[in-house]
Amino acid sequence: xxxxxxxxxxxxxxxxxxxxxxxxxxxxxxxxxxxxxxxxxxxxxxxxxxxxxxxxxxxxxxxxxxxxxxxxxxxxxxxxxxxxxxxxxxxxxxxxxxxxxxxxxxxxxxxxxxxxxxxxxxxxxxxxxxxxxxxxxxxxxxxxxxxxxxxxxxxxxxxxxxxxxxxxxxxxxxxxxxxxxxxxxxxxxxxxxxxxxxxxxxxxxxxxxxxxxxxxxxxxxxxxxxxxxxxxxxxxxxxxxxxxxxxxxxxxxxxxxxxxxxxxxxxxxxxxxxxxxxxxxxxxxxxxxxxxxxxxxxxxxxxxxxxxxxxxxxxxxxxxxxxxxxxxxxxxxxxxxxxxxxxxxxxxxxxxxxxxxxxxxxxxxxxxxxxxxxxxxxxxxxxxxxxxxxxxxxxxxxxxxxxxxxxxxxxxxxxxxxxxxxxx
Amino acid sequence: xxxxxxxxxxxxxxxxxxxxxxxxxxxxxxxxxxxxxxxxxxxxxxxxxxxxxxxxxxxxxxxxxxxxxxxxxxxxxxxxxxxxxxxxxxxxxxxxxxxxxxxxxxxxxxxxxxxxxxxxxxxxxxxxxxxxxxxxxxxxxxxxxxxxxxxxxxxxxxxxxxxxxxxxxxxxxxxxxxxxxxxxxxxxxxxxxxxxxxxxxxxxxxxxxxxxxxxxxxxxxxxxxxxxxxxxxxxxxxxxxxxxxxxxxxxxxxxxxxxxxxxxxxxxxxxxxxxxxxxxxxxxxxxxxxxxxxxxxxxxxxxxxxxxxxxxxxxxxxxxxxxxxxxxxxxxxxxxxxxxxxxxxxxxxxxxxxxxxxxxxxxxxxxxxxxxxxxxxxxxxxxxxxxxxxxxxxxxxxxxxxxxxxxxxxxxxxxxxxxxxxxx
Ligand SMILES: [Mn+2]
Ligand SMILES: [Mn+2]
Ligand SMILES: [Mn+2]
Ligand SMILES: [Mn+2]
Numbered sequence: 001x002x003x004x005x006x007x008x009x010x011x012x013x014x015x016x017x018x019x020x021x022x023x024x025x026x027x028x029x030x031x032x033x034x035x036x037x038x039x040x041x042x043x044x045x046x047x048x049x050x051x052x053x054x055x056x057x058x059x060x061x062x063x064x065x066x067x068x069x070x071x072x073x074x075x076x077x078x079x080x081x082x083x084x085x086x087x088x089x090x091x092x093x094x095x096x097x098x099x100x101x102x103x104x105x106x107x108x109x110x111x112x113x114x115x116x117x118x119x120x121x122x123x124x125x126x127x128x129x130x131x132x133x134x135x136x137x138x139x140x141x142x143x144x145x146x147x148x149x150x151x152x153x154x155x156x157x158x159x160x161x162x163x164x165x166x167x168x169x170x171x172x173x174x175x176x177x178x179x180x181x182x183x184x185x186x187x188x189x190x191x192x193x194x195x196x197x198x199x200x201x202x203x204x205x206x207x208x209x210x211x212x213x214x215x216x217x218x219x220x221x222x223x224x225x226x227x228x229x230x231x232x233x234x235x236x237x238x239x240x241x242x243x244x245x246x247x248x249x250x251x252x253x254x255x256x257x258x259x260x261x262x263x264x265x266x267x268x269x270x271x272x273x274x275x276x277x278x279x280x281x282x283x284x285x286x287x288x289x290x291x292x293x294x295x296x297x298x299x300x301x302x303x304x305x306x307x308x309x310x311x312x313x314x315x316x317x318x319x320x321x322x323x324x325x326x327x328x329x330x331x332x333x334x335x336x337x338x339x340x341x342x343x344x345x346x347x348x349x350x351x352x353x354x355x356x357x358x359x360x361x362x363x364x365x366x367x368x369x370x371x372x373x374x375x376x377x378x379x380x381x382x383x384x385x386x387x388x389x390x391x392x393x394x395x396x397x398x399x400x401x402x403x404x405x406x407x408x409x410x411x412x413x414x415x416x417x418x419x420x421x422x423x424x
Numbered sequence: 425x426x427x428x429x430x431x432x433x434x435x436x437x438x439x440x441x442x443x444x445x446x447x448x449x450x451x452x453x454x455x456x457x458x459x460x461x462x463x464x465x466x467x468x469x470x471x472x473x474x475x476x477x478x479x480x481x482x483x484x485x486x487x488x489x490x491x492x493x494x495x496x497x498x499x500x501x502x503x504x505x506x507x508x509x510x511x512x513x514x515x516x517x518x519x520x521x522x523x524x525x526x527x528x529x530x531x532x533x534x535x536x537x538x539x540x541x542x543x544x545x546x547x548x549x550x551x552x553x554x555x556x557x558x559x560x561x562x563x564x565x566x567x568x569x570x571x572x573x574x575x576x577x578x579x580x581x582x583x584x585x586x587x588x589x590x591x592x593x594x595x596x597x598x599x600x601x602x603x604x605x606x607x608x609x610x611x612x613x614x615x616x617x618x619x620x621x622x623x624x625x626x627x628x629x630x631x632x633x634x635x636x637x638x639x640x641x642x643x644x645x646x647x648x649x650x651x652x653x654x655x656x657x658x659x660x661x662x663x664x665x666x667x668x669x670x671x672x673x674x675x676x677x678x679x680x681x682x683x684x685x686x687x688x689x690x691x692x693x694x695x696x697x698x699x700x701x702x703x704x705x706x707x708x709x710x711x712x713x714x715x716x717x718x719x720x721x722x723x724x725x726x727x728x729x730x731x732x733x734x735x736x737x738x739x740x741x742x743x744x745x746x747x748x749x750x751x752x753x754x755x756x757x758x759x760x761x762x763x764x765x766x767x768x769x770x771x772x773x774x775x776x777x778x779x780x781x782x783x784x785x786x787x788x789x790x791x792x793x794x795x796x797x798x799x800x801x802x803x804x805x806x807x808x809x810x811x812x813x814x815x816x817x818x819x820x821x822x823x824x825x826x827x828x829x830x831x832x833x834x835x836x837x838x839x840x841x842x843x844x845x846x847x848x
Contacts, residue, residue: 240794370664
C-alpha cells in the first residue's frame with residue numbers, strides 16, 4: 001500500500017497534539033503565557049529531549065547533526081531515493097508565543113502518526129526536521145541550522161568566532177548542549193540529492209487567512225529578509241552639566257535613525273516593504289547620563305529584493321548624515337544578512353493544492369512576509385509551505401494563537417502532501 | 425586656639441588622598457577605569473566600610489542613620505552650638521568615574537586632617553557626612569539620603585513600597601546592608617537647628633573653570649532638576665508579517681518623544697535649559713519583534729524653575745500627541761521629582777570667598793547645573809558649594825579626572841571655610 005486510498009482514514013489526535021503544544025511551551029525562561037526559549041539554554045535542551053522522545057514514540061529513527069538540527073526518519077520502501085522532508089523550529093524569541101515554529105515540528109510528527117495510523121507506507125523515506133535556532137536571538141544569526149544545511153561555508157567558519165552578548169562563544173554553548181563534538185560545522189551541509197522535496201507547516205503570522213475565513217495558505221514565495229546592526233558613539237557626560245550645544249548624544253542619533261527607517265520604508269511605494277527597529281540599547285543607560293553609545297538592530301524585508309536593498313542603502317545614507325549633523329560617530333553599520341527571496345516549487349505547490357482539494361478545505365495562494373527555514377531549504381530542495389490562520393495575525397507575543405481545528409487542518413494537508421510527494 | 429592664625433601651616437597629604445581616591449574606585453561593579461557603585465551592593469558596603477575606617481583614623485566619632493547616611497563628628501569646644509557640616513556621596517552610576525562625589529567625602533576627611541595637623545580646635549563641632557544614594561541608579565530617587573535628612577515625609581513613606589527593577593524592595597536591600605533596623609525612615613529627618621552651615625566640595629562637572637584657568641568655583645545657586653518616567657505600549661507583533669499600516673510601534677513613539685525633548689529644550693530660549701533621555705528600553709527587545717513597550721526616563725533642569733516646568737508641560741503635550749497620532753497607548757507619564765532650585769547662603773559664600781583670598785587662589789562665582797545633596801541640605805542649613813576644575817568638564821564617564829593640585833586647592837578652601845564657619 002504505497003498510495004493513500006481515502007482520506008477518510010486520516011485521524012489527527014488533536015487533543016494530544018494540543019497537550020504537546022502546551023507541554024512544550026512550559027520549557028520557557030519567562031512566565032506563561034509568554035514563551036522564551038533561547039538556543040542551547042537549559043530549557044532549549046529540555047525541549048529538544050521532548051521532541052526526540054516524541055519522534056521515537058512515532059517510530060522514527062533519530063539523528064542529530066553538529067549544530068543540533070534533529071532528524072527523525074521513517075524509512076521508505078525505496079530508501080535509495082531522495083527523501084521527502086518537513087519541519088520547522090521550536091526556539092522562541094523573548095516573551096513570544098507557543099505556536100510559531102512549534103506547529104510545524106509537533107504537527108509534522110503528528111502527520112507521520114496520521115499516515116502510520118492510516119496504513120500508509122512511504123516509497124521515498126519521510127523525514128521530520130527540527131531546525132536549530134531559526135530565531136536570531138542569541139547569536140544574531142537567523143535560520144542558523146537551515147543556513148548551515150544549505151551549505152553556508154561563511155557561517156560554518158564564522159561560528160567558531162561567534163560570541164553572544166554575555167561573551168559566551170557559540171562553540172562553548174553548543175558543546176554544553178551536547179553538540180559540536182568535532183568542531184566542524186561543515187559536516188552539517190546537505191548533499192545536493194538528499195531531499196526530493198521540503199514542506200513546512202507554519203502559522204501565517206499575519207491576518208489574511210483569518211480575515212478572509214480561509215483554512216489553508218499555500219505559500220508561493222518568501223520575502224527577502226535583511227538585518228543590520230548600527231552603533232553610534234558620542235562623548236556622553238553629565239545630564240545636568242553638559243549644555244545642549246556641547247553635546248553629541250548617541251541616543252538621539254539612534255532615535256533619529258529609527259524614525260528614518262520608518263520613513264524610508266513608507267517611501268518605498270509598496271505595502272510589501274517593512275522595516276523595524278526591535279533593539280535599541282543606550283549606554284551607560286542612566287537617567288542623568290547623556291548616552292555615549294547607542295546600539296540598534298534593524299530588520300527590513302520585502303518580496304522585492306531590489307526594493308529592499310534600496311531601503312537599506314537609504315538607511316545607510318541617513319545614518320551617515322545623522323552622524324555628521326550631530327557630531328556623533330557612526331561606529332558601525334553592519335549588514336548581518338541580506339538574503340534573497342525564495343520561490344516555492346511548482347510541483348510542491350500542486351501537491352499542496354491538490355491535498356486541500358481532496359480534503360475539501362478552502363485555500364489561497366499567498367506570500368510569506370516572515371522568513372522561515374524554508375527560505376534556506378529552498379536552496380537544497382524543491383520547497384513549499386503550508387500556512388494556517390492565527391488569531392488576529394499575532395505572532396512573537398504571548399497572545400499568539402491557532403485553534404486546534406486549524407492546526408488539525410494543517411496537519412492533514414501536510415500528511416497528504418508528504419504522502420503524494422513520497423510516492424512521486 | 426580657635427582661630428586659624430596662618431594658612432602656611434596647612435598641609436594637604438595629596439599623595440595619600442590620591443591613593444584613597446584610587447582605592448575607593450576599586451570597589452566597582454565594572455572594570456577600571458570605569459566605576460559602578462550601586463546603592464547597598466556588595467561594593468557599596470565595602471566602600472562604606474572604607475569611609476568609616478578613614479573617619480575613625482581621622483579621630484572622628486562615627487554614626488550611621490537608618491538609610492545609611494554616615495556622620496563623622498569632631499566635637500567642638502562648644503558642643504551645644506549647631507555644628508558645621510560638609511560632605512558628599514560616593515555612589516557612582518554605571519560606567520562612570522572616580523571623582524564625582526568622592527572628592528567631597530575623602531576631601532572633607534582630609535580637610536579635617538589638615539585642620540587637626542595645623543593645631544586648630546573647632547568651636548562649633550565639625551561633621552563630615554557621606555550621603556546615601558545621591559545618584560538615582562537603583563531606586564530612581566536622586567539624593568535619597570539628603571532628601572530624607574531634609575525631612576521628606578512622602579519619601580520616608582514611599583520607601584517602604586519601593587522596589588528596584590529586579591523587584592528587590594528598598595527595605596530588603598537596606599537591611600542586607602545593615603540599615604533600616606526599625607523600619608522607620610522618619611528617624612533620619614534633621615532637626616531645624618542641627619547645622620549652622622553645610623558646605624560641599626565637588627568637581628565642577630562642566631568645562632568653565634578649566635577653560636578660564638580658574639582654581640575655585642563658588643556656587644551661588646543649584647539648578648532645578650526634574651525627572652520623568654514615560655511608558656508607551658502598542659500591539660507589538662512580528663517584524664516580517666505585520667505590515668506598516670497595521671503597526672503601533674511603542675519604540676518609534678519613544679524615539680519621537682526623545683527628539684521632542686531635545687526640541688522643547690532648545691526652544692526654551694535659554695542656554696541654561698537642558699534635557700536628556702538617558703534611559704530608553706524596548707520590550708521585548710528582539711530584532712524581529714515590533715516593540716510592544718517602551719520605557720523612557722527623562723532628566724530636565726534649569727536654573728529657572730518656571731522655564732523648566734514649561735518644558736515639562738511641553739514634553740507631556742508631545743507624549744500625548746505622539747501617542748494619539750501613532751495609536752500607541754501612553755501607559756504612564758510620571759514626574760518622579762520636580763525640585764526647586766536652591767540658593768547658596770550669603771555668609772557661607774563670604775566664608776568661601778575669603779578663604780580663596782587668604783589662600784591666594786583665583787575664584788569665580790558660578791551656577792551648579794548638576795544637582796547635589798546641597799540642594800536638599802539647603803532646606804535645613806545655610807548652604808554653600810566649592811567647585812574645582814575637572815578635565816574637559818567630563819563627568820559620569822570613566823574619563824572623569826581632577827588633578828591632585830586642583831583637589832588639594834579644594835581641600836584647603838574647604839578646610840579654611842569650615843574653620844571660619846566653626847568659629848562664627
Ligand atoms: Mn519567529
Ligand atoms: Mn517561525
Ligand atoms: Mn553624579
Ligand atoms: Mn555628585
